[in-house]
Amino acid sequence: MSWIDLAEQKLMPTYARLPVLLVRGEGVRVWDEEGREYLDFLAGIAVNSLGHCHPRLVAAVTEQAQQLWHCSNLFYTIPQVELAQRLTRLTPYQRVFFCNSGAEAVEGALKLARKHARKQSGREDKYEVVAARNSFHGRTYGALTATGQPRYHQGFEPLLPGFHYIAYNDPGELERAVGEKTAAILLEPIQGEGGVIPATPEFLRAARELATRYGACLIFDEVQSGVGRTGRFLAQEHYGVEADVVCLAKGLGGGFPIGAVLAREEVALSFSPGDHASTFGGNPLAATAGLTVLRILEEENLLSRVQEQGEYLQECLRQLPGVKQVRGLGLLVGVVIDLPARLVAKVCLEKGLLLNAVKEQVLRLAPPLVVAREDIDQAVALLRQAMAQVREGGEE
Ligand SMILES: Cc1ncc(COP(=O)(O)O)c(C=O)c1O
The missing domain is CATH 3.40.640.10 (Type I PLP-dependent aspartate aminotransferase-like (Major domain))
Known part of the structure; x- marks a missing residue:
């Protein structure tokens, strides 16, 4: 029996969990049991401020x-x-x-x-x-x-x-x-x-x-x-x-x-x-x-870095087709989109990006405070692909 099946039997059903078993993390990335890599723009829901396993x-x-x-x-x-x-x-x-x-x-x-x-x-x-x-x-x-x-x-x-x-x-x-x-x-x-x-x-x-x-x-x-x-x-x-x-x-x-x-x-x-x-x-x-x-x-003067990276992230998100509004402060960001957010989050997960839906049409991004520009570029590119896929009806 898989760990996920066992979890479904043994844990109280309080969470609608995603079908991913995470086993390792480093910086802004986590890996599942099959070695698949994910860019973690959820960070334990604004928890992993220094990323995973900061030395x-x-x-x-x-x-x-x-x-x-x-x-x-x-x-x-x-x-x-x-x-x-x-x-x-x-x-x-x-x-x-x-x-x-x-x-x-x-x-x-x-x-x-x-x-x-x-x-x-x-x-x-x-x-x-x-x-x-x-x-x-x-x-x-x-x-x-x-x-x-x-x-x-x-x-x-x-x-x-x-x-x-x-x-x-x-x-x-x-x-x-x-x-x-x-x-x-x-x-x-x-x-x-x-x-x-x-x-x-x-x-x-x-x-x-x-x-x-x-x-x-x-x-x-x-x-x-x-x-x-x-x-x-x-x-x-x-x-x-x-x-x-x-x-x-x-x-x-x-x-x-x-x-x-x-x-x-x-x-x-x-x-x-x-x-x-x-x-x-x-x-x-x-x-x-x-x-x-x-x-x-x-x-490490992270506060000014958060401000800088937050502005960059928000600016990149504003350029995405289908984004109606980007709101928040620093690296706590909500993206209002013209698509079902849950579906977009699911496709993001399949593409290796973790974020979540907080409302029907709102995604939340809260990456580690140590996130780099390249990570932001990669995350925004994955989100762009995921939104395009959902728009084309590739996901139900
Ligand atoms: C603003 C706010 N207050 C309280 C909580 C509850 O925190 P915890 O889950 O650690 O009890 C949360 C969790 O999401 C939160 O966002």
């Missing part, structure tokens, strides 16, 4: 594995403190909580915001969360409730109480939803799963103003857009708007599971010992991976 990341994690893998968060460890220090140096935040995933970062942020709102206002009814429709924040109950897409909720109700949804990029609707009972406004600066839709500056500015006016936390979910993906360390920097709390995960560990909640000092200090915890969060291996990603990001 320095492999070396750092290996060295740490020989020293101390894990210990309880009841003790201090050096990599965790170093990572927190670096994150607070790269951002306007003073405190960090480490967890293991994006959804966990959102959970932590929501708990922190509710605790802070109650403590600061003395009001028991200050627990509401305003989130956007078409958002995506993860699959655990808090993050799932915040996710403003009913299709993810179906079958899992009842969800958490106190959540309201407004249209993304509609400051007027946001203003009508926020009030004295609001504990948090939770937004992605760029909706990723929702189709790679950047916020408008007016929308984020309105969110900042309303959060301040009502003593609510502004939380930015930068799980997908953070850690350099857009050409700035945080996407919020493009807007000149500072959230009170920021969620990170995906790219932070370069493929090693780690998430983080960053917060302003005053907000962070609303947590007391016992309020929140994670057995594995920020353990020495994960923290070493995160630290190495951040070191390389800085030492």
Whole structure:
């Protein structure tokens, strides 16, 4: 029996997986069990920030594995403190909580915001969360409730109480939803799963103003857009708007599971010992991976490179026949096409290019931050071929 057949029998059917068994990766490329090569423009969905098996990341994690893998968060460890220090140096935040995933970062942020709102206002009814429709924040109950897409909720109700949804990029609707009972406004600066839709500056500015006016936390979910993906360390920097709390995960560990909640000092200090915890969060291996990603990001000046390559990628994509719109920031790119995106992604896969469809007619590209111009040229050429093939009706 093949590994794929076995997987279909043994794993819970939560994913509509593609029929490819990946066994190896290096840089911007991965290989399947038959030795077929793929250009990875999905990068674990914005995760493999340094590409696959970056030698320095492999070396750092290996060295740490020989020293101390894990210990309880009841003790201090050096990599965790170093990572927190670096994150607070790269951002306007003073405190960090480490967890293991994006959804966990959102959970932590929501708990922190509710605790802070109650403590600061003395009001028991200050627990509401305003989130956007078409958002995506993860699959655990808090993050799932915040996710403003009913299709993810179906079958899992009842969800958490106190959540309201407004249209993304509609400051007027946001203003009508926020009030004295609001504990948090939770937004992605760029909706990723929702189709790679950047916020408008007016929308984020309105969110900042309303959060301040009502003593609510502004939380930015930068799980997908953070850690350099857009050409700035945080996407919020493009807007000149500072959230009170920021969620990170995906790219932070370069493929090693780690998430983080960053917060302003005053907000962070609303947590007391016992309020929140994670057995594995920020353990020495994960923290070493995160630290190495951040070191390389800085030492190799990857942020300006992302900006440059992102512009080049977006420009190349605009030239393709059938491309109606290219949107996003840096190397988080959505391509609106006049063809079924799922079908185009399938043909891309057959041609050796990994990307994915986020909406019926929207493809997402999120290559490693180390992607080279030649890789971009190759990917765009493959996408051009795939779109032509679908257009000619070569695929049903
Ligand atoms: C913006 C955003 N938040 C949260 C999540 C959930 O992250 P995870 O799958 O690591 O729980 C995702 C995942 O796609 C995301 O894009």
